[in-house]
Amino acid sequence: MNTLAEVFAAARAERRGVLVGYLPAGPGADEAFAAMVAAGVDAVEVGLPYSDPVLDGPVIQEAVDRALAAGTSPTDVLRTVEGVARAGVPVLVMTYWNPIERYGPARWAADLAAAGGAGLITPDLPPEEAGPWLAAAEEHRLDPVFLVAPSSTDARVARIAGLCRGFVYATAVMGVTGARRETSAVAPGLVARVRAVTDTPVGVGLGVSTGDQAAEVAGYADAVIVGSAFVRTVLDSGAAGAGKLAAELAEGVRRPLPRPVPAAAPPAAPGLDGI
Amino acid sequence: MTAEALPDASGHFGRFGGRFVPEALIAALDELSEAYASARRDPGWTAELDRLLRTYVGRPTPLTDAARLTAHAGGARILLKREDLAHTGSHKLNNALGQALLARRMGKTRVIAETGAGQHGVATATACAYLGLDCVVYMGEEDTVRQALNVARMRMLGATVVPVTTGTRTLKDAITEAMRDWVTNVDSTHYVIGSVMGPHPFPMLVRDFQRVIGDEARQQVQELVGRLPDAVTACVGGGSNAMGIFSAFVPDATVDLVGYEAGGLGVEGALHAATIAAGSPGVLHGMRTFLLQDPDGQTLSTASISAGLDYPGVGPEHAWLHDTGRATYRSVTDGQAMDALKLLAHTEGILCAIETAHAVHGAVELARELGPDKVVLVCLSGRGDKDMDTAARWFGLLDPAPGR
Known part of the structure; x- marks a missing residue:
């Protein structure tokens, strides 16, 4: 199995972006992940379904509600991780903090590593509260991934980027998850601010749903993270739809691009574009 | 108001409290902490709050x-x-008025709130009407039914009441929905949390008010x-x-x-x-x-x-x-x-x-x-x-x- 670092290095050599696909664990997720990986998704985020997802929009909430109604548990999440990892791509779990606090950060790190997981993305765990998790992650060689936002100060960007392993997750817009018609105007500036303080790759998420958008984001970021669009597609048309969307996005991150270097970072003011 | 020993600088009461929120909200929480600290040191601001508590509340x-x-x-x-x-x-206006005054001090023009029984929603709608701020209140659909009178009161006060239909359709889901709104509109919007809960500095701020x-x-x-x-x-x-x-x-x-x-x-x-x-x-x-x-x-x-x-x-x-x-x-x-x-x-x-x-x-x-x-x-x-x-x-x- 490849590590996140290897996947980013290979994509860089091919002068293309890394495609990361997200789905919450639950009924149908394993088949959909298999189709996504077969169609060119480079790394996978498995969502741990949680009752109060404050950063998620209606699409992911709907999928998560279904998964919870079907009884999807953290143990099921680990089983899904195991299955996807066997396909040879790095697998991260994306989760709100309380289920991990409840499971126990040390036990979770051990079990996630044993399942072949590569890391954990924690959207509501700020670095100030992350001590126990960082220690557990280091012990089990898992990549901790934290989020930076357009509203983050430069000092916070530096602090958060310094704690991230694998990649830094840049949220492209101020808002909850969900597909948007236009890509973010503030994301390139945020990516530039991250690059100024770290060599760790930068992934951009929130709002990408088409090959064209993926191509545009791959023009300035190392990874394109797609969540709600996959979730919507799986809700509507199952694994086959997910495979088709993955193929379109995989083509997008491979388009030759002029790769414009973002000049002076645009104003860091949080924008509301595309919401 | 006197200085309190707790919470500590990072918002903890012993092992409790803290800030478990999306990064997008951290800047707003820092802004709120700073605005509150500066308002408390401003005799003009505290005098206005005291005057309104006397003459309006x-x-x-x-x-x-x-x-x-x-x-x-x-x-x-x-x-x-x-x-x-x-x-x-109810006691809710003590806090809603204090926070609405802070919102105005921070230059925010829009206020959101969650409400369960509707008392905090009514208090926030009242403070917003008094100070000329836009007001949106999230309320679980089940609560809009059992507290219909308060829904009417909020609407009479010019607030928009949004029934929340996710999850259990009660206070918990109204808070989740208000946090989503805040993440999206944090530039223009202050979230008036109605109880001594949520991320730091809210538990301290609401307690003090x-x-x-x-x-x-x-x-x-x-x-x-x-x-x-x-x-x-x-x-x-x-x-x-x-x-x-x-x-x-x-x-x-x-x-x-x-x-x-x-x-x-x-x-x-x-x-x-x-x-x-x-x-x-x-x-x-x-x-x-x-x-x-x-x-x-x-x-x-x-x-x-x-x-x-x-x-x-x-x-x-x-x-x-x-x-x-x-x-x-x-x-x-x-x-x-x-x-x-x-x-x-x-x-x-x-x-x-x-x-x-x-x-x-x-x-x-x-x-x-x-x-x-x-x-x-x-x-x-x-x-x-x-x-x-x-x-x-x-x-x-x-x-x-x-x-x-």
């Missing part, structure tokens, strides 16, 4: 000597701190009986009226602090909202505190006849007061609260909110335990107009329609 609220309730209980003397007589009918209840009551009780009370009681959902009245008495070691949680149909079953009695530490809505959660850390649904106490978490400072033993928390069932609602109405001519009735039941019980010569202070947090529909059904008060 109607403070100080009176202390009522509940002689007939005391006689009925047959124990300690029961005193009522009358927050039900504040403008809008509500502390006026305890400061007034502490002086009023001493004037009336010549000493401090033996116990101070209040109902606890998120716990803002309780924290407001407790905080003035925390240093007084002789004063027992007792909070009453919603016991629903009984804490031994699944249908209640007794977070401290039956919960365990966890993280929800930006704070570490006691939660009602399942073994996987999923939030459990709660049940209480009072929409305002129907919440699976509790303010982190209450969790800390419980941990340290400084305060104790008991639960009161729906039936006990409804009986207390009727008892207070019959003995004192006061129709309180069903939330408040939990504290009234607790105070009567406590007065009997303590015996005569003792003094129990109750925070009478709100009036009960909004609950008359529920009470009428519970007690069968309405005559059948004519001709049937």
